[in-house]
Amino acid sequence: MIPRIQPDEIHELARSWGFSLETEEAEQLLAVAEAVFQLFDLLDSQERASVAPVDAIRDPGRPPEATDDPLNAIVRFCRVRAEGCEGVLSGTRVAVKDAVAIAGIPLTCGSRILQGYVPGEDSVVADRLLRAGAEVVAITNMDDLAFSGGGESSWYGPTLNPWDHARTAGGSSSGSAAALFYDGIDVAIGGDQGGSIRAPASWCGVLGLKPTHGLVPYVGVGGIDQTFDHCGPLARTTAGLAALLQAIAGRDEGDPRQREVPTIDYVAAVDRATDSLAGTRLGVVAEGFGEGIGIEPETAEAVRETIDRLRALGAEPVEVSLPEHLQAGGIAFIGFVEGMTNLMETGGNGYSWRGRYWDDLAPALAAGLSEHAQALSPQMKVTLIAGRWLRSRYSGALYAKAQNLRPCLRKAYDRALAGVDVLLLPTTPWRAHELAPEPPLADKVLRGWANLSNTYPTDMTGHPALSLPLAAAAGLPVGVMLVGRHFDDAKLLSIAATCERALGWAPRR
Numbered sequence: 034m035i036p037r038i039q040p041d042e043i044h045e046l047a048r049s050w051g052f053s054l055e056t057e058e059a060e061q062l063l064a065v066a067e068a069v070f071q072l073f074d075l076l077d078s079q080e081r082a083s084v085a086p087v088d089a090i091r092d093p094g095r096p097p098e099a100t101d102d103p104l105n106a107i108v109r110f111c112r113v114r115a116e117g118c119e120g121v122l123s124g125t126r127v128a129v130k131d132a133v134a135i136a137g138i139p140l141t142c143g144s145r146i147l148q149g150y151v152p153g154e155d156s157v158v159a160d161r162l163l164r165a166g167a168e169v170v171a172i173t174n175m176d177d178l179a180f181s182g183g184g185e186s187s188w189y190g191p192t193l194n195p196w197d198h199a200r201t202a203g204g205s206s207s208g209s210a211a212a213l214f215y216d217g218i219d220v221a222i223g224g225d226q227g228g229s230i231r232a233p234a235s236w237c238g239v240l241g242l243k244p245t246h247g248l249v250p251y252v253g254v255g256g257i258d259q260t261f262d263h264c265g266p267l268a269r270t271t272a273g274l275a276a277l278l279q280a281i282a283g284r285d286e287g288d289p290r291q292r293e294v295p296t297i298d299y300v301a302a303v304d305r306a307t308d309s310l311a312g313t314r315l316g317v318v319a320e321g322f323g324e325g326i327g328i329e330p331e332t333a334e335a336v337r338e339t340i341d342r343l344r345a346l347g348a349e350p351v352e353v354s355l356p357e358h359l360q361a362g363g364i365a366f367i368g369f370v371e372g373m374t375n376l377m378e379t380g381g382n383g384y385s386w387r388g389r390y391w392d393d394l395a396p397a398l399a400a401g402l403s404e405h406a407q408a409l410s411p412q413m414k415v416t417l418i419a420g421r422w423l424r425s426r427y428s429g430a431l432y433a434k435a436q437n438l439r440p441c442l443r444k445a446y447d448r449a450l451a452g453v454d455v456l457l458l459p460t461t462p463w464r465a466h467e468l469a470p471e472p473p474l475a476d477k478v479l480r481g482w483a484n485l486s487n488t489y490p491t492d493m494t495g496h497p498a499l500s501l502p503l504a505a506a507a508g509l510p511v512g513v514m515l516v517g518r519h520f521d522d523a524k525l526l527s528i529a530a531t532c533e534r535a536l537g538w539a540p541r542r
Contacts, residue, residue, distance in 0.1 A: 035073040038066050081392060086136035086155045087163050089115040093138050093151075104193045104202065106211035108172045111138055115163040121279050121300065123166030128173050128212045128221040132255035133264070134391070135159045135169060142255045143175040143187040143205075145408035146401030153393055156253025157285045158222060158264055165280035171218060173208030176481070177410035179224060179255065180373060181205055182232045182488075183466070183481025186410040191468060195237055196509055196540070200465040203233035204481065209267050210237040214542075220273045222281075224254060225263040227365065228461070228488025231500040234267055235460035235512025238502040238540065240274050240529065241267045243488075245520045246495030247294060249278075250285035252389050258372025259290055259383065260436065261365075261492040271306075271530040275299040278522065287389030295520050302523035306530035311347030313528065314453040315340070320358040321458025321514075326486035329463035335504035335511040336459045342503075346535055351453055357445035361490035364435045364442060366482075367423075368493070371432040373413075374420025377402065411478050443494040450496075450518050455528065458487055460500040460512030491516055499525040503532060505540040 038046070043063060047054050054062065094111035101110075108131050129135065132142045134152035136159075141147040155163070162169060176186040184201035185191035192207035194200040195214040202211040206223030210233035213221055223230040225243040234241025244265045256262035266277035276299075284294040317340060320326065322333045340350050375383055380395025409417075423431060449456060461484045472480070491498045497517045504511035517525045 035070055035077050037070055038063065084154050084389070087115050087118070087160055089113055089163055091135075091137040104195060104198070104211045104214065105190055106174055106192050106202070106208035106215070108141065108143075108174055108189060108208070109139065110171050111169060113138060113163065113169040114167075118164050118166050120165035121276050122162060125167045125276070126170045126217060126219045127162055127167045127277070128171040128209060128218045129159065129162075129169050130206050130209050130221070130223050131172050131175050132179055132224055133158055133222055134253040138172065140255075141188070142178050143189065144177045144401070145188045145405045147397060148401070148405075150394070150397040150401075152253070154253065157250040157287065158254060158281050161281045162222075167280070171212060173206070173212050173221060175207060175209075176205035176412070178373075178413055179205040179226065179229060179257065180369075180410065180412045180416060181478070181481035182228055182485040183477070184233060184236075185468065185477070186412055186481065188408065194465045197465065199469060200467050200509075201236070203236035203461070203465060203484070205229040206267070207233050210234050210239050210241065213237070213239050213267060213269050219268075220277045221267040222277070223265060223267050224256070225265060225492060226257045226261055227369065227482075227492055228485035230263070230265050230267060231460050231488050231498060231512065231514060232485060234500040234502070235514075236465040236510060238505075238510030238538065238542075239267055239269055240271065240502065241265070241500045242274055242278065242522065242525070243491065243498045244278065244282065244522050245497045247288070247291040248296070248497075248520065248522060249281050250283075250288040251290055252285060252287045253391060255381065257376060258368050259386065260372075260439075261368060261495075262290065263492065271303050271526055271533050272300070274529070275303040275526050278526075289386040289388040297523050299523055299526055302527050303530040306527045306534070308531060308535045309347045310343060310528065310531055313348045313455075315343060315348050315350045316353035316449055316453035316456045317350050318353050318355050318358060318449070318456050318458040320355055321487050325359045327462045327483055328459065331506040332459050332461070332463055332511050335506045336513055339504045339513050340457065342536055343532070346531065350457070353449050353453065353456065355445060355449045355456075357442055358490055361442055361493055362486070364438050365489040365493050367431050367435040370416050370420045371423055371429070373416050374424065377417060411474055412481065415478065439493050442490065443496075446491070446494045446496055446516070447518070450516075455525065456516040458514055458516075460487060460514040462486055464506060464509040464511060487514065495519060497522040497525055499529060501529055501532060502538040503536065508540055510540060
């Protein structure tokens with residue numbers, strides 16, 4: 034039976050909304066509430082609507098030892114495989130971000146507050162991986178509740194950079210990028226709300242694709258806000274990236290983010306790629322190299338040198354100005370702060386949408402916040418404080434304004450893409466930052482967000498964006514990001530395949 038509102042509670046609840054109740058009025062309203070709550074009891078007595086997981090071996094495995102995880106990239110080694118399922122990922126070993134639900138495998142989102150939670154259902158992405166023949170072999174480390182790009186806010190500690198263990202791997206999908214340096218992992222799954230696939234891909238020197246918004250179903254993946262949640266692949270090779278996208282892309286009726294979702298054969302698009310970029314116009318975004326995004330000179334120079342190498346392959350670089358790129362911060366961060374606050378207040382689901390809700394996450398999240406909120410990262414603490422304050426002062430007006438400005442931002446990118454095939458800019462404004470010396474708390478929080486200044490605009494616009502390991506400076510990777518038209522993900526993969534064949538990745542592994 035659903036617990037009832039008590040007489041001593043109703044007055045406090047009324048005051049929280051700014052009104053008061055007379056004694057008789059309170060008694061009458063409690064009687065009305067009782068009638069309504071009896072209907073809630075009917076709901077509570079019904080079996081929950083669940084989706085049976087695909088029949089599979091589901092060994093939750095074990096946390097790693099330091100000797101088999103020197104980068105702290107893995108939360109647990111596991112084994113999940115659907116026997117008898119074959120497909121584009123047959124024989125492929127996949128590492129999955131700790132935000133992607135897999136039935137029977139503990140999920141924590143890199144946070145203390147979800148320790149002990151085990152999903153009862155597969156996310157759509159996990160289901161598709163298994164049906165495509167993949168074996169999930171590891172759950173990867175990530176920033177606490179995916180709310181930083183720094184790679185150092187996880188409850189499990191920072192993920193180390195494969196090229197320099199004194200630096201971080203970037204975030205929030207830190208472990209998904211770094212784990213690709215382990216022999217037993219072929220490809221990985223990450224999530225991207227502000228650059229969380231592309232930033233660690235850039236700093237670790239691997240490929241990371243934020244697909245077009247809605248191309249990959251997000252059902253059963255821990256997020257921030259439905260309007261800019263993305264899930265996508267990371268890999269060492271373009272072929273691996275394409276095969277993973279092929280397996281997980283496409284429509285699912287449980288995802289409210291999706292409408293029409295055109296897909297093509299991404300593997301074939303990579304196979305058809307040539308050694309030439311002749312006829313490909315690259316729109317070099319001037320603002321992506323400027324002081325406004327905090328560019329590091331070495332990063333800008335490394336990407337400019339890469340543009341010269343692409344020109345030698347036949348590409349035609351064209352300078353493009355996109356002033357709106359520098360105006361996306363306000364739109365993005367109000368969405369981050371209010372979106373995450375809403376999600377945490379509503380059981381990780383939010384309200385008012387049709388689709389498949391994650392109902393067993395809600396009690397786990399509520400219990401974790403009640404018992405372990407003190408262990409939240411500084412990024413999460415300031416977000417929840419600011420989000421609650423914004424709610425009390427503006428009642429969602431700033432969030433509404435930001436959402437109404439997003440179509441203008443999208444149109445600006447569409448205009449910039451009108452005369453070129455793809456846009457090009459540095460993935461992150463600087464290379465991987467150092468773990469030591471330990472910076473002041475405020476500096477640590479802010480640098481974990483500031484390194485996303487080139488990536489979060491396309492989370493707001495939904496355009497596909499791919500970080501390529503084409504540049505390096507002083508032995509550290511520098512990502513080169515391509516941005517394409519909506520659902521033109523295959524073109525990004527085709528260009529990447531040409532670059533891989535003709536130029537190879539940098540730095541050399």
